[in-house]
Amino acid sequence: MTRSKNQIAQSEYDCDFEDLNPGEKAAVTRKFNAQPARATNAPRRAATAGALSVQIGRIGVNGTKTCLMTEGSTVGDLITQANYTLDSKKEGVTAQSTGNAVSLTDEVVHGEIYVIAPEIKSA
Numbered sequence: 001m002t003r004s005k006n007q008i009a010q011s012e013y014d015c016d017f018e019d020l021n022p023g024e025k026a027a028v029t030r031k032f033n034a035q036p037a038r039a040t041n042a043p044r045r046a047a048t049a050g051a052l053s054v055q056i057g058r059i060g061v062n063g064t065k066t067c068l069m070t071e072g073s074t075v076g077d078l079i080t081q082a083n084y085t086l087d088s089k090k091e092g093v094t095a096q097s098t099g100n101a102v103s104l105t106d107e108v109v110h111g112e113i114y115v116i117a118p119e120i121k122s123a
Contacts, residue, residue: 003032050071053069053107
């Protein structure tokens with residue numbers, strides 16, 4: 001069982017942590033940090049059969065979003081679930097693992113990261 005800094009200060013110095021001098025606070029903090037980490041009791045849930053975890057993001061916009069999709073979902077479904085809009089005249093979707101462009105009708109792949117990026121079209 002881990003004890004709080006205040007509990008350690010009470011047992012060692014018979015006063016509250018905030019009433020200690022800086023040296024005593026440092027000693028209490030060292031004892032507090034030396035305690036073993038408490039294990040969490042939250043059970044891990046197994047992935048449901050047929051569920052796919054995929055990520056999608058737009059270049060230069062705050063990282064990626066993780067979405068849980070069902071088998072048979074398409075890249076278009078992923079874009080909708082992640083609340084992105086796609087300007088099909090200027091942007092395309094790329095699978096990060098292969099670097100290849102994907103169609104909105106392609107099925108999503110478990111663990112894949114999809115990137116919305118500006119398309120470069122040569123004249």
